[in-house]
Structures are given as structure tokens and as C-alpha cells.
Amino acid sequence: MWYRIARSILFSLEPEFAHTVALRQLSFAYRTGMTRLLRPQLVDDPVTCMGLRFPNPVGLAAGLDKDGAFIDALAELGFGFIEVGTVTPRPQPGNPKPRLFRLPQAQALINRFGFNSAGIDVLVANVEASQTFSARGGVIGVNIGKNATTPLSEAAEDYRLCLRRLYPLLTRRPGYVTVNISSPNTAALRSLQDQQALDSLLAALRDERTRLTDHYGKRVPLVVKIAPDLNDADIPRIADSLIAHEIDAVIATNTTVARAGVAGMRHADEPGGLSGSPLRARSTEVARRLAQHAPERLPVIAVGGILTGEHAVEKRSAGACLVQLYTGLIYRGPGLVPECRRALLTATSKVASQA
Numbered sequence: 001m002w003y004r005i006a007r008s009i010l011f012s013l014e015p016e017f018a019h020t021v022a023l024r025q026l027s028f029a030y031r032t033g034m035t036r037l038l039r040p041q042l043v044d045d046p047v048t049c050m051g052l053r054f055p056n057p058v059g060l061a062a063g064l065d066k067d068g069a070f071i072d073a074l075a076e077l078g079f080g081f082i083e084v085g086t087v088t089p090r091p092q093p094g095n096p097k098p099r100l101f102r103l104p105q106a107q108a109l110i111n112r113f114g115f116n117s118a119g120i121d122v123l124v125a126n127v128e129a130s131q132t133f134s135a136r137g138g139v140i141g142v143n144i145g146k147n148a149t150t151p152l153s154e155a156a157e158d159y160r161l162c163l164r165r166l167y168p169l170l171t172r173r174p175g176y177v178t179v180n181i182s183s184p185n186t187a188a189l190r191s192l193q194d195q196q197a198l199d200s201l202l203a204a205l206r207d208e209r210t211r212l213t214d215h216y217g218k219r220v221p222l223v224v225k226i227a228p229d230l231n232d233a234d235i236p237r238i239a240d241s242l243i244a245h246e247i248d249a250v251i252a253t254n255t256t257v258a259r260a261g262v263a264g265m266r267h268a269d270e271p272g273g274l275s276g277s278p279l280r281a282r283s284t285e286v287a288r289r290l291a292q293h294a295p296e297r298l299p300v301i302a303v304g305g306i307l308t309g310e311h312a313v314e315k316r317s318a319g320a321c322l323v324q325l326y327t328g329l330i331y332r333g334p335g336l337v338p339e340c341r342r343a344l345l346t347a348t349s350k351v352a353s354q355a
Contacts, residue, residue, distance in 0.1 A: 003333030015100040015109075023070050030073035040078040040338035045345045047080070049299050049321040050221040050248040052174050055137050056080035058312065058340045061303045061324035062143035062178065062225075063111070067118045071130035075138055078337040082133065083324065084123065085143030086180045089161045091119035092147055095185060101267035103276070107307055107331045108262060111255070112272030114185045115145045120165045127169060140175040142166050143225065145186065152188055152197070156204040163208055171218040179205065182227035182254035184273045190227055193238060202245035221248035228253035228282045228304065235286060236293045249299040251324070252287040255279065276327035280305020284318050291319020307332055309343025316344060 010018040029035045047057045059081035060074060068084035075082060094116025101110045117123075127140060134140065144166070146158035159179055166177055181192035181201070192201055205222060213219045224247050226238060242250055255273025262268040262278055283304025290300050302320035306312050307328040315323045323344075328336050 003335065007331075007333065011102065011104070014098065015102050016097065019064075019100065023065070023073075026076075027070055027073045030076060035073060035076035038334055039076050040341065042078065042338055042341055042345075045080075045341060045348065047321060049301075050176060050223070051219075052139055052176065052221065053137065054080045054139050054322060056341050057316070057322045057344055058337055059083060059139075059141070059301075059322060059324045060329075061326040062086055062141070062180070063113070063326060064329070066113075066116060068123045068126035068130065068142070071127065071140065072132040075133035075136070077334045078341060079138065081139035081141060081322070083141035083143055083178060084127065085178070086115050086117065086145040086183065087120050087123045087142065087162060088115050088117040088145050088147045089120050089150075089158050090147050091122070092117055092149075099272070101270050101272075102330075103262055103265050103267055103274075104331075105265055106262045106276065106278050107327070108274055108276030108278050109327050109330065110267060110270045110272045110274050112185045112270070114148060115183065117145075120144075120162050124165055124169055134173040137174070140170070140173060141178055141223070142170070142175065143178040143180050145180045145183065146189070148186055152191065155192060156201050159201065159205060160208045163205065164212065167209075167212045167216060167220055170220045171216045176221040176223055176248070178223040178225050178251060180225050180254070182225050184227070184229075184255060184257045190229075193226060193230065193234070195237065195241070198238065198241050199245070202241060202247065206245045223247065223249045223251055223301065225251040225254055226286070228256045228279060228286055229258060230286070232289065235289045239290055239294045239298055243294060243297050247298070249301055249321075250290055251301045251303060252290055252320075253279070253283040253304050256282065258282075275304065276331070277305050277307055280307075280311060284314060287315060287320050288318040295319070306340065307336070309339040312340035313343050313347045316347065 095114035144162035302315035303324035
């Protein structure tokens with residue numbers, strides 16, 4: 001009930017400003033100890049994926065906490081892992097405002113942020129300052145991208161630079177790095193999913209990680225986030241490339257440029273990536289195709305359109321080992337996290353009892 005009241009206030013504000021207000025209020029509540037009231041009193045439901053132990057399989061998707069400034073406050077909502085970013089090597093403002101739009105009829109958002117980022121140095125400092133979540137065993141993911149001014153021919157160096165800066169940090173706490181090549185809001189970025197470009201980028205990252213692993217004595221998992229708008233024939237091809245280059249998992253999926261299910265609605269024609277309920281079916285289908293093509297070899301992290309606990313179970317049934325929330329939090333509030341955790345735990349227990 002309290003979130004319904006809070007949402008009515010937040011939805012009266014411009015969407016990006018409301019986003020900032022909500023995070024700052026959550027941070028204030030955390031600093032004053034009020035977030036103890038939000039923390040779900042649930043038992044852990046640990047999952048091992050990519051060689052990491054996740055306290056529970058429900059995570060926060062990248063995009064909500066761009067610079068990693070609110071990790072410990074967000075952790076109070078009950079996440080097993082939090083993915084911050086997308087971060088770029090150098091600070092950049094992103095696309096001009098307005099760049100975030102609500103479609104309440106469809107329980108959806110359209111964004112065209114364009115990797116607004118304070119830069120990798122600020123994010124590393126923020127993650128280093130967040131101690132509580134990692135001390136509880138929470139896993140940190142960092143989503144990395146290229147600067148808008150970096151030519152595609154030099155994109156690999158932007159990703160390698162971010163990986164180098166993050167590596168010592170993520171050898172001291174459980175975490176992974178996600179390579180974002182699927183945002184629709186940076187010009188031509190999705191072309192990095194084409195075979196030749198993808199293989200070239202992944203080879204560069206594999207070699208960089210091998211060097212860093214030898215230096216630091218620990219292997220940090222690498223994940224790639226893909227688009228929902230790929231042709232079905234591209235999905236197994238990309239999966240094979242990820243496996244060949246020793247990528248540890250795939251996130252299915254980013255936002256979509258399709259507008260099925262929202263045509264005619266206010267803001268539906270805004271450029272950018274659509275997330276939320278209209279993305280659910282396609283993101284689940286991509287996750288299923290990936291899981292069926294490479295069972296046991298390429299873990300799938302599913303995100304897109306999870307607005308109920310049943311939707312989280314649907315992603316797990318499609319073959320995902322972990323799920324992530326974003327737009328569902330905007331429409332459902334913090335209660336969605338324990339709802340998904342309970343639903344997944346119940347589903348797991350039911351399968352175990354039938355075995």
C-alpha cells in the first residue's frame with residue numbers, strides 16, 4: 001500500500017527526475033537505518049552460476065544505478081546480486097533530455113540514456129566504498145560499454161580499459177563483468193553482435209582476461225548482454241561464439257526497438273529501447289533458445305518483463321539460472337523482490353519433491 005502512494009507521487013514527476021529522487025530517498029533511508037523495514041525476512045536460496053555463489057537468484061539489472069553509488073541501499077531490498085553501470089571509460093553526459101518515458105498502460109518504459117556515466121574511475125571508487133553487500137555474500141556485476149566518441153574500430157580498447165580497471169576490485173569480492181554490445185542508444189553499438197566484429201571483440205577480451213588472471217591469480221567471470229531483436233538464426237551463432245571465446249554467461253536480453261504491444265500509446269514512437277511487460281515474451285524466447293542450444297555450457301541470466309513472481313518462474317523454466325529486475329520495480333515496487341524470491345524457492349522445492 002505504501003508503495004502505491006509513493007508511486008503516485010513519483011509518477012507525477014518527470015521520469016528521470018523521479019528516478020533520481022527515489023534513489024536519493026532510498027539512500028537516506030539506508031543511512032538512517034529505516035531500510036531495515038524493507039529488508040525481506042527470507043532464508044537464502046543460494047545458486048551457483050559462473051563459479052560464483054549467489055545468495056539468491058534475483059538480481060538488479062544494469063541501468064538503475066549507473067555509477068554504483070547506491071549499492072548498499074539497494075541491497076536492502078533483498079537482491080542476491082546487483083549489476084551496476086553501464087559505465088564508460090571516460091565520463092560522458094549521454095543523450096539529451098528528455099530521454100526516459102513511461103507507458104503505464106503497458107507497464108513499460110522507453111529510454112534512450114546513451115550510457116550517461118561518470119566514468120570508470122568514479123564507479124570503481126563507489127564500488128570500493130560499498131562494503132555491506134559484499135560482506136553479506138552479495139555479488140556485484142559491472143556492466144561496461146564504449147564511449148560514444150570512440151569509433152567502432154577502437155571499441156575493444158574501451159572495453160579492455162574498463163576490464164583492467166575493474167579486475168583488481170573484483171578479485172577481492174565476488175563479482176563479474178558484463179560486456180554491453182546490445183544497447184540501442186549508442187550509434188551502431190549493436191553491430192558488435194555481427195560475427196566478425198563479435199569474434200574480434202571477444203578474442204581481445206579473452207586475451208586481456210588471461211593476462212589479468214595470470215597477474216592477479218584469480219579469474220573474474222565475463223558475461224555478454226545481447227539484444228532481443230536478433231534473428232532466431234543469430235542466437236545459436238552468438239552462443240557458439242561466446243562459448244568459443246570462454247565467456248561465462250549470457251544475459252538475455254537488453255531493451256527492444258520493436259513496438260509490438262504499445263502502438264498508438266503516448267510516447268510509443270519515442271526513439272530508444274522499450275522495456276517492461278511488452279518485452280517479456282521475446283526475452284523469454286531468446287533465453288529459451290540459448291538454453292536449449294547450449295545446456296550446461298553457457299548459463300543464461302534472464303531479464304525482461306518480470307512483473308510478478310510467476311514471470312520469474314517462467315524465466316527459470318525457460319532455462320535461466322538467474323533473473324534480473326528493472327522496469328518491474330518501477331511499477332510494482334520493492335515488494336517484487338521478495339515475491340520473486342518466494343516464487344522461485346517454491347518452484348525449486350516443488351521440483352525437488354517430485355524428483
